[in-house]
Amino acid sequence: MSDVEEDRDQEPEPESTPHLDDDEVRSLLRQAMTVDRSKPPSSVLPGVQKKIRQRSRGKFYADGWSTGRSPRSTYFVTSLVMLIILVAVYFALIPGGWGTP
Amino acid sequence: MPWSDRDEKAFVERLRARDERAFNELVQEYERRVFGLVFRMLGSREEAEDLAQEVFVQVFKAIDQFRGDAKLSTWIYRIAINLCKNRNKYLQRRHAHQQDDIEALGDRAPMSSAKGTTAGSIARPDDMLVGLQVERVVQQAIHELEEDFREVLILRDVEDMTYEEIGEITGLPSGTVKSRIHRARGQLKAAIERKLGEKIG
Numbered sequence: 001m002s003d004v005e006e007d008r009d010q011e012p013e014p015e016s017t018p019h020l021d022d023d024e025v026r027s028l029l030r031q032a033m034t035v036d037r038s039k040p041p042s043s044v045l046p047g048v049q050k051k052i053r054q055r056s057r058g059k060f061y062a063d064g065w066s067t068g069r070s071p072r073s074t075y076f077v078t079s080l081v082m083l084i085i086l087v088a089v090y091f092a093l094i095p096g097g098w099g100t101p
Numbered sequence: 102m103p104w105s106d107r108d109e110k111a112f113v114e115r116l117r118a119r120d121e122r123a124f125n126e127l128v129q130e131y132e133r134r135v136f137g138l139v140f141r142m143l144g145s146r147e148e149a150e151d152l153a154q155e156v157f158v159q160v161f162k163a164i165d166q167f168r169g170d171a172k173l174s175t176w177i178y179r180i181a182i183n184l185c186k187n188r189n190k191y192l193q194r195r196h197a198h199q200q201d202d203i204e205a206l207g208d209r210a211p212m213s214s215a216k217g218t219t220a221g222s223i224a225r226p227d228d229m230l231v232g233l234q235v236e237r238v239v240q241q242a243i244h245e246l247e248e249d250f251r252e253v254l255i256l257r258d259v260e261d262m263t264y265e266e267i268g269e270i271t272g273l274p275s276g277t278v279k280s281r282i283h284r285a286r287g288q289l290k291a292a293i294e295r296k297l298g299e300k301i302g
Contacts, residue, residue, distance in 0.1 A: 018294055018298060020293060020294060022286060025289060025290045026286075028235065028236075028239045028293065029239060029243065029254070029258050029259060029289065030259055031236060031239075032235075032236040032237075032239035032240045032243070033141050033243070033255065033259045035136070035140050035141070043129075044135075044136065044150065044153045044154045044157065045125060045128045047150075047151075048128055048154045048157040048158060049125075051154060051155075051158050052158055052161055055158070060119060060121060060161075061121060
């Protein structure tokens with residue numbers, strides 16, 4: 001083997017070509033595929049409900065009650081208001097109640 | 102939280118009865134995972150948000166076809182992967198495949214000492230920029246892979262699925278899944294090394 005060939009064999013690889021092992025590639029991939037570091041995705045639920053309502057022509061998610069994220073509070077408030085109205089009407093109508101002169 | 106087999110069966114029955122509350126629970130349970138998967142497959146946040154919605158609309162429409170052979174999550178992932186493939190084909194036909202979120206990271210600093218650098222392991226602002234650029238190189242490399250390769254690599258290395266689960270989602274035998282992942286990793290590694298080399302050089 002000539003001196004020139006020996007020199008070439010000993011020549012280090014250019015620094016500009018990095019070599020990665022499988023673990024490094026996997027780690028880079030996981031890091032690069034992180035979704036919500038800067039901006040978390042908004043909920044898709046309202047969009048899904050709207051599409052289903054439109055495509056089922058109002059058969060599903062039609063009433064607006066089932067489309068909220070927390071409809072329980074709506075049910076509760078409505079029930080409470082109805083109860084107060086009924087009590088008020090009852091006391092207004094019974095003999096000797098508020099409505100009696 | 103994963104459901105037991107019995108819970109899942111009962112839950113699927115509610116879905117089959119088109120119980121809207123059950124369906125809301127399903128969306129809330131899976132939306133982040135489905136969005137994450139389709140975002141990784143498409144590379145665009147806007148497209149991913151729209152497609153994630155389509156996945157759940159498909160689930161709602163096709164729940165009667167779910168036979169229970171696989172887990173519900175596997176079936177949902179299969180729908181997501183198939184819709185991603187269709188959407189990618191559509192976008193390529195329309196020449197509208199612009200990976201805006203990935204491109205937005207931009208070339209902002211010279212690339213050096215990239216090996217072993219990730220955004221999670223660095224603190225200084227200039228190191229942060231290098232980390233972001235490395236991430237961009239990796240994102241470009243993964244989106245240049247063939248779709249079949251990209252799909253199995255994301256399911257395995259990012260979503261942490263088993264070979265069997267990937268087989269159920271893609272419809273491929275486990276052996277094919279393993280060899281495809283191996284080849285995909287090789288191609289990704291070569292692409293990243295080449296791109297980093299070009300940047301550093």
